[in-house]
Amino acid sequence: MSTITLTVNGEPHRLEVPPMKRLLDVLREDLQLTGTKEGCGEGECGSCSVLLNGDLVNSCLVPVLQTEGATITTIEGVADLAGPGERLHPIQQCFLEHGGAxxxxxxxxxxxATHHLLEKYPQPDLSQIQEGLAGNLCRCTGYTRIFAAVQAAARMEGSK
Ligand code: FES
Ligand code: FES
Structure with a gap:
């Protein structure tokens, strides 16, 4: 076992965990943050994406050992990125309103992934959206509504 200290959604944690345990499993099992989902478990689908020190990573591929001292944001912490007391981040609101889920x-x-994309390109064109979400697979929506949600979120953020 190893002692790992990391900050998740603004909260510091000190954990005794096997060093090669996947970050995905630490989040879901040790911290009960089950919003992060497992799809393929092989780095192909993006369901397990989290922000690790601001970078988008597949948490199924990250041994927790590599997160010592890191700052992590999961879906449970996204609303807080919009400001204290917000119930939904504008990106979440737009996915809801545009049928992106x-x-x-x-x-x-x-x-x-959308949050990461909009940090880089606040007003992305369609090809930037397609590229920014290329690592995230969806079996249900056909992507059109997801892309519409991302465009709406960019407009909402841009009008602030
Ligand atoms: S579960 Fe991690 S990329 Fe698919
Ligand atoms: S896999 Fe994307 S909504 Fe079902």
């Missing part, structure tokens, strides 16, 4: 398995990862 159906079964919901891909949605937490899509929302974190």
């Amino acid at each position: 159906q079964c919901g398995i891909c949605t937490p990862g899509m929302i974190l």
Whole structure:
């Protein structure tokens, strides 16, 4: 076992965990943050995406050992990125309003990938959206509504 200290959604944690345990499993099992989903478990689908020190990563591929001292944001912490007391981040609101989620398995990862994309390109064109979400697969929506949700979120953020 190893002692790992990390900050998740603004809360510091000190954990005794096997060093090679996947970050995905630490989040879901040790911290009960079950919003992060497992799809493929092989780094292909993006369902398990989280922000690790501001970078988008597949948490199924990250041994917790590599997160010592890191700052992590999961879907449970996204609303707080919009400001204290917010119930939904504008990206979440736009996914809701534009039908960007159906079964919901891909949605937490899509929302974190969208957040990462809009940090880089506040007003992305369609090809930037397609590229920014290329690592996140959706079996349900056909992507059109997801892309519409991302465009709406960019407009909402841009009008602030
Ligand atoms: S579960 Fe991690 S990329 Fe699919
Ligand atoms: S909403 Fe079902 S996989 Fe995307």
